[in-house]
Amino acid sequence: MYAVIINVEDQRFVWIADGGKRKFDQPKKKNLIHLELLQTICSEVVDSLKESGRVTNGKLRFALKKYVDQMKSEAQEKGE
Template structure:
């Protein structure tokens, strides 16, 4: 099994959860603990205040990075759950459009 290390993880980036209870769902990285662990939230089931610590090996990084989430984290160190839901909604709609085009 080869791991995709071309995409570096950063706050505001959308990831697909590969292992655990939420496998198959998408979330946003809200902070990075170290080279092995990040904190993720989706703004719905997993709120910003109750972010989940995940091993990076259990995540599949996506190329989409939400500028709204990044700006909010830089300005205040926090992000609203609504912005997390909005970012994931944008990602899913962009992904479905790309799938329809056959990209």
């Protein structure tokens, strides 16, 4: 399952949302030791959070789908 970190509470906890099951208005608090962090930043999500302090659930779903599709595409290229 993929999600976007939408807020960092402290060095130990973050708030995540995926725009589907876990909406922006009801994020899940997660301990970092339970997550596998990926070094990917979605500029659309970052810009939205900086401008308004919010991000739409549609934008979260779009960012996650774009990432998953990119990973699948790269995996197929390596397999060929």
